[in-house]
Amino acid sequence: MSKPAHAPVPVFKLYGETTAWPTPDLIHWESIESRSRLHEWEIKPHQHGDLVQLLYVRSGRAELEVEGLVNRVERASLQVVPALCVHGFRFSDDVDGHVLTLALPLVEQVTGLLDSQALLAPACFAAGDSQPYLDTLFEAISREYARQEPGRELMLQSLISVLLVWIGRRALERTRSDTQQQDRGRLHLQEFTRLLEQHFREHLPIEHYAQRLGISAAHLNALCRRLAGQSALQMINQRLLLEAKRCLVYTAMTINQVSDSLGFSEPAYFSRFFKRGTGQSPKAFRIAR
Known part of the structure; x- marks a missing residue:
């Protein structure tokens, strides 16, 4: 999906459309299949100036590239594509899923109420145990979108708010997990430094320290490089x-x-x-x- 460095990235209203927003709603829904089939299952890299897209791959395979990072999806996953992010997609011809496009004013309104920044950065969330929940939610959105029932706009915004709550919670879980890993990493580094102070004269191998810490030598090296800017061996030698x-x-x-x-x-x-x-x-x- 790479493009020549000199080629400008097209800015689309909705996929390949440069015409006006195709619906009076601040929301647009369609199936992945209906659009990607027209483009031989590949959406070339592009960006949206004032739209956020939520791509739910329910089944099939996909390569989801956002800002140069490629997520290869083979299980149900939800990709968040913030406004102005360069993105392109490839799908298998048996793909099944939904594309939800939200105008920025709606996103700002809903995320303001939820106090969430989850749609400001690209992220891909595996559905996991939530797949039945997301299947039901996206089906409800698609049905409501296709009808002109009383209260349609309110119902759509309510369903989307539920979806954004799910995304916000998953983003928070990921942040907490990353923070916990960082905290554990700092504790490991502190303990390594303490052990090193006691045993540096013994010229012990890195594997010995890693075993004492309950982690692998590769993990210890990675922690030292990330948090101390040196490998474990360099710290021993220093x-x-x-x-x-x-x-x-x-x-x-x-x-x-x-x-x-x-x-x-x-x-x-x-x-x-x-x-x-x-x-x-x-x-x-x-x-x-």
């Missing part, structure tokens, strides 16, 4: 270098004694390690200080 510098500057220990106190098997190995980390030999570092 702690060794710090202690070596302290010994060389503040004690009368010989280089061999410093090497031995830091757990190196040979002074020559310590000297290579120190020079690799500082650019100087231990002796040159001591003289310079």
